[in-house]
Amino acid sequence: MSTASPPATRERLDPAFVRLSLVMLTGTLAVVFDTTIVNIALDTLGRQLHVPVSTVQWITTGYLLALGMVVPTTNWLTGRFGGKNVWLAALTIFLAGSVGASLAPDAATLIAFRVVQGAGGGLMLTVMQTILVQATGGRSLGRATAIIGLPALLGPVLGPVLGGLIVQHLSWRWIFWINVPFCLAGLALAWRFMPAGERDREAPLDWIGLVLLCPGIAGIIFGLSRVGAGGGFGHADVLLPLIAGAALIAAFAVRALGTDTPLVDLRLLRSPSFSAANALMFLSGFVLYGAMLLIPLFYQQVGGRDAFTAGLLLAPQGIGVMLSRGLAGTLTDRVGARPVTAVGLVITALGTLPFAWAGPDTATWWLVAALVVRGVGLGAVTIPVISSAYEGLTRDEVPHASVITRTAQQVGGSFGTAVLAVVLDSALARHPGGPSDAAAAFEHTFWWSLAFTVLALVVSAWLPSRLTRRPTAAG
Known part of the structure; x- marks a missing residue:
């Protein structure tokens, strides 16, 4: 990490950065609204698909597990294939998951496509953050962050409103169809305006770190998702995944601090x-x-x-x-x-x-x-x-x-x-x-x-x- 340098001066955001931000935000809006909209509709989904709460919760849990597991891979993916290519692939995966979810004939199929959505969404959110921060060139980072962090704040606020409108007036399938225009517009804009980005075809992948970290994050998220159903933190279906997840992450931390090419640099x-x-x-x-x-x-x-x-x-x-x-x-x-x-x-x-x-x-x-x-x-x-x-x-x-x-x-x-x-x-x-x-x-x-x-x-x-x-x- 670099040492302190002169205080930031007032500079205008680069027009190219603003354009890139708008391009990426177009696709990201589908992801940030999706989670909160689905949460509002869980009761409706359970009734119309004729499944119990224990099954309905996997519509959310499966999404969150997939999202959490793919995040650690983004560093290697963007280095190996370039930020633009990973972004386009992630947005395509999320689009495919949305279309599949909207056409799902039963709960099991819906959960499967929610996992696909989670994989695409996890890549998109992290890649967007990386690309936009790098695009600032270290200048006016506060004002740039006002753009970067916008979806994370608006999603939990506006998502429930959109979800309530859809559930009250339309079929539940529109919860997922609403993502399609955002994804298509995002793909078209990214293909046209995003720079290709740097690529390192020889970028090494820390396979051991991947095997330790991704399941570790998934274990913790799964354990936390069971807290409500289990009535607290003192039940085996909560404690076991939490302990296993924490142990895997601890093992990853030991490895990451002892290798020159860690999956994620904890230093x-x-x-x-x-x-x-x-x-x-x-x-x-x-x-x-x-x-x-x-x-x-x-x-x-x-x-x-x-x-x-x-x-x-x-x-x-x-x-x-x-x-x-x-x-x-x-x-x-x-x-x-x-x-x-x-x-x-x-x-x-x-x-x-x-x-x-x-x-x-x-x-x-x-x-x-x-x-x-x-x-x-x-x-x-x-x-x-x-x-x-x-x-x-x-x-x-x-x-x-x-x-x-x-x-x-x-x-x-x-x-x-x-x-x-x-x-x-x-x-x-x-x-x-x-x-x-x-x-x-x-x-x-x-x-x-x-x-x-x-x-x-x-x-x-x-x-x-x-x-x-x-x-x-x-x-």
């Missing part, structure tokens, strides 16, 4: 700012994804809203995200990641606090306003955290960093959702009455979410106080 974690950024991405599972589980359930179980209305009431958070992203990117380039992240986390906590005090009679406008504030905070947090993860990296280190950050986000999202789901279930068991008792259970769980936000605020102290210019990032 990047020696940097305090890189480690802090990934710790914050993991904690975002509690701050973002865990709360995204709680808020719709609060509207339904305490406020008495239906699923579609609960999803619609999440939209104000997306408005807040859009309001803060441009300013957060500019401030990150000017003053650094640490102060922007700290302020963003405080604002996020302030926007979450009203839900910890809310009850059945709380005015909807007050909670809507709180979600706008919360969105402003989340938008301000994500940009500097992702930017600082790439602080001081050379071009060759960027793909490794993308794998690590994507894995931290994926596992953190699963872990945060699982932990807060267990906390909520336990609290609801102690308050089995009506909406007022449910409000007490949600209050307890939202305080847990706020506690993890405070923990993230402490970790943010290890982020760099000012981003530096990285001419080596462009090669």
Whole structure:
């Protein structure tokens, strides 16, 4: 990793970078909306396909397992075949999975094509991050990250709204057909406008690392996905895959630190700012994804809203995200990641606090306003955290960093959702009455979410106080 260099100056984003971002975002929108839209439709899928909950959950679990397992391969794939070729292949795989899922005659076929979708989607998200960070050339990384991180924030907010509309007014098959125009447009634009990228036909593949890391990530994600069904972390079908996954990842770490050509270079974690950024991405599972589980359930179980209305009431958070992203990117380039992240986390906590005090009679406008504030905070947090993860990296280190950050986000999202789901279930068991008792259970769980936000605020102290210019990032 390079040493500190002069502070970043105000520079316009390269028009070529903006064009490349728009090209890649066109295809990526299908991926980021797909997961949350499907989650809204799981109940409908179970009823119309005549399968139990234990089978329906594999529509999501199979997707997440495939997504997690392919992420570690992206570093080698982009080096061996070039970023453009891998992107086109990944988008084609996701398109094939979407068409197959939309035509699936039964649950087993649908699950199989969801696995195909997950493989394509996992490649796309990581390759996009790598290509766009390399394209910045180490300049204006904060403002560039405002574009790179946009799908990750908009998906959980807008996906439930789209999913609710489709489930309420159309066949469930349109959940997957809606991906097709995004994929086709993305393929056409990428074929026309994406640069070919560099290729190393002799790039070695760490087969042992691949065998250790990919199943390890899958084991952890599978174990976490079983937390809700198992009623907590203390059951064999949760603990065994978690322990096995952790053991495989530990073995991979030992190997990666002892070889010159690891599948993923874990030596990047020696940097305090890189480690802090990934710790914050993991904690975002509690701050973002865990709360995204709680808020719709609060509207339904305490406020008495239906699923579609609960999803619609999440939209104000997306408005807040859009309001803060441009300013957060500019401030990150000017003053650094640490102060922007700290302020963003405080604002996020302030926007979450009203839900910890809310009850059945709380005015909807007050909670809507709180979600706008919360969105402003989340938008301000994500940009500097992702930017600082790439602080001081050379071009060759960027793909490794993308794998690590994507894995931290994926596992953190699963872990945060699982932990807060267990906390909520336990609290609801102690308050089995009506909406007022449910409000007490949600209050307890939202305080847990706020506690993890405070923990993230402490970790943010290890982020760099000012981003530096990285001419080596462009090669």
